[in-house]
Amino acid sequence: MAFAGVLALALAAQAGEAPWSEKTGALDPSQTMPQGVLTKSQLDTLTEKGERLFTARFTLDDGAGRPKATMAILPTKARSTAPNGFARTSGPDASACSSCHNEPVVGGAGDFVANVFVSEGFNNADFDTTDPQFSNERGTNHLFGAGLIELLAREMSADLDIQRTQLLNAARASGAPQETELTSKGVTFGRLTAHPDGLLDVSKVEGVDDDLIIRPFSQKGVMTSLRQFSVNAMNHHHGMQPVERFGARWTGEADFDGDGKSDEMGAGDISALVAWQASLAAPIRETPDISGWRDAAAKGEENFTAFGCDTCHIKELPLKSLSFADPGPFDVSGTLNDASVEKSATYDLALLEWTKTLARNDAGEIMVPLFGDLKRHTMTDQRNEQLGNELLSQRFVDRNIFLTSELWGVGSTAPYGHRNDFTTLDAIILAHGGEAAESAQLYRNADEAVRSELIAFLKTLVIKP
């Protein structure tokens, strides 16, 4: 019997369940959270648990479904009881995380068929249409390298916080307004002005929320952490309500979604999911051993720079530390953070073999090859509105503004675009408007061979776990 099978039986027996129980067996009834710096062995155990949860097909017996609650990120009662367990539009829309995150492997992206429908979930929560006035249709992102992405975002948020504090201190000390350019890891976020009375003018801040917290996840860049993303997703897609947001502390009820199951998912389970996602290997660059591809990719990479693509799709960003603390520092109540637990767990990603292949700069910083800037940009203009096909803003971010997609892994994750409705890289490049219009125009004007070389380059950015 395979190890996994033995483990499942053992867990089922431990939980007092029959081996053929229709519970997943992946949930941890103890709901304990890891603490402190984990050894490699402890991390492996935790990530195995996380993978089991990620691939678990949650059932009614586990607490799947939310007949009396909506998909909303805030605990919200449904106005009527959902007639079906699943709903392709308003959810729950999947029995497992891996039902959608599976291209090219578990943890990856999803095809168009795995699109999800993002809505605030407060009004018209039981929408049964793909009409964009009710929801934004979004493709499923891959999660490889997500731990590094979150670490980069945390370091950038910390940088911006320091700059804000220094600016305020300077304004208070001088008695005169002070202005600075906000920059982190070479990415600029506009200008900030502080006044002597502690007031801030954020009107010139760009690409980040007014609170200067980098939110690196989702197509829109509105999720702070893997933990927040996981808590949202477990409710939205599966109706498995994490206690840390939907439990009695905040809702007054242990069974907020009214499915007869209390405290469906503990903080320890969310930690395991986070650990697994954070540990997923970063995508790599790999050129197929096909004659001419290497040369074409090399030229394509040159033109990637020449066209200005790397202005936003920055090839590498430096990362100081591979220590991933969970819960982290920038989440707020509703998602556990480092102030809401006695001690966070720390996952030293340097223990993972794949991180040893990452290049380092002269300062010893890890160069994360994300091809992104963790910044939001306007992606449409009057001449090109292909990426402006949504009607709803999301979490204060206008309909045509999106986070720069990290291109690592793009060679493994067709189709493309925030709605997954571009079947070729060529098409999604041409769809760029707004702040990317000039680069797209250079690409559009290039010879077909040059455009082809750029595609050859992008296809070397693959997921190879």
Place this chain on the structure above:
Amino acid sequence: MSATVKRILLSALMVVAPASCTWAEDQAPFNFDVPSLHEEAAAAGIAHEYTGAWEFFVGGGVASFDCNGDRMPDVFLAGGDSEAKLYVNRSTKGSALKFELSEPVLVGRDALKVLGAYPVNLDNDAFTDLVVLRLGENILLKGTGNCRFEKANRAFSFDGGREWTTGFSATFEKDRKFPTLAFGNYVDRTAPGSPWGTCHPNVLLRARESDQADAAIPDYSDPIRLEPGFCSLSVLFTDWNASGEPALRITNDRQYYRGGEEQLWQVSPGLLPKLYTRRQGWKKVNIWGMGIAEADLNGDGRPDYALSSMGDTMLQTLDKQNDEDQPVYRDIAYDSGSTAHRPYTGGDGRPSTGWHTEFADFNNDARTDLFIAKGNVESMPDFADFDPDNLLLGGMNGRFAEMGEKAGIALNRKGRGAAIDDFNADGMLDLLVVNRHSNVSLFRNMGVKTEWGTAPLGNWIGIELDNGKFNRAGIGARITVKTGNLSQNRTIQVGGGHSSGRIGFSHFGLGVSERASVRIQWPDGDWSAEYRIHANNYVVLRKDNPEPVYWYPVKGE
């Protein structure tokens, strides 16, 4: 069951129930956070008692406001026959609380016989002023910056009178440049037969019409007597019917009036105030009215009122079975578990004595809580001697749960006035209670207690309004904070409570929401566009600016 019957039953229960039975035991488990409130007045540098004989059995107020432009709330404390004092807030973000005694802002006899104080900007300059309520002449203190004040009675043509003043409220009537003031007066000690049935009239002050156009300072030389007075202890301008025209709500002490009742004055611009009558729906209610608090508990856009008293606290909501234009209220204190009629701990089964009352969200769960300062008048034998302050936390289905003991505020002190404010700018509301014959209680909100320490509460935002040149603080403006399907409504007010008022950031708990959509109905009736605000921040919303301006306090070392 009628409210009257319930109250009778409650009174009966108070007699027969064993002293060990507490109100909390009757309730379903309270699952929400209980804030840990740590008393640290002495450590914070505050040494101040409210003292004095009979005339100072009432009063004992505090004004919480920023007097030096750092947006941190400073406190002016009434002293009774001790000197009133101003303490300047030296706390930093999230730090232990720290205050520094200021140079006296009142000198000589003016510093004595102070019963309470309310902050309000009287002259539309850059500095908040202070209305000081006294036994004898009331005083208007004009702020001049850096926590300096000058007496402005003469400059503002204000006759401070000789009454025993315990209540105050201010509003800006339509198109008025300067605030209209209301003073609530208590017993007339000089009248024959005093103190029984001898109540001073209350007073309304409108700045003179001729001054509205050009004058830089108000002229309050035309007082309007609001008669009859029924020995009021708290007054509050309140837009009870959402008409945009605040009325004056007055709570009165039945201990001394004869033939009196609670009052609601219609205050229409340019007209003399007139009392709402039975024909208009106003019902006779007799309580030992001590304090008024207002909140829109059910989100219907109509204020609900907590009225502190001896024995039961009343919680009044507009009775929807009547015309909404009729001020007909029903008491929902029993149904909501907020009667707070006797001590919840300590075993003294005698009725409580309530004073300052104020709604706030102490645990940031987006549910409104109710604080009531408690304390025997002095040594009234029929009322509880050990009578701790109440912290009624909002729970499920509109009910409150008494969590004062668990929070740590059940001290053996005689509370009077109070201020609920975020004294260390950490987003968690702190509490200052003025006590008779003992030091003030200053509670720092530490968050929720856990097995390993304290953890943050829910999310929050703090909102300061800037209404422009006149009525800068936006008194009368309504703030609506929307998170998900929940809307919280709050009106900017100066008045009510018990001889205590505040002005500054309005605090909203957001629970698990990481952002909020905010709209303002400015005092002139105009609605703002939507302000989009990220949680756990302080913002200043300006009438002429569609974007929020963020404010950051000084960080501690």
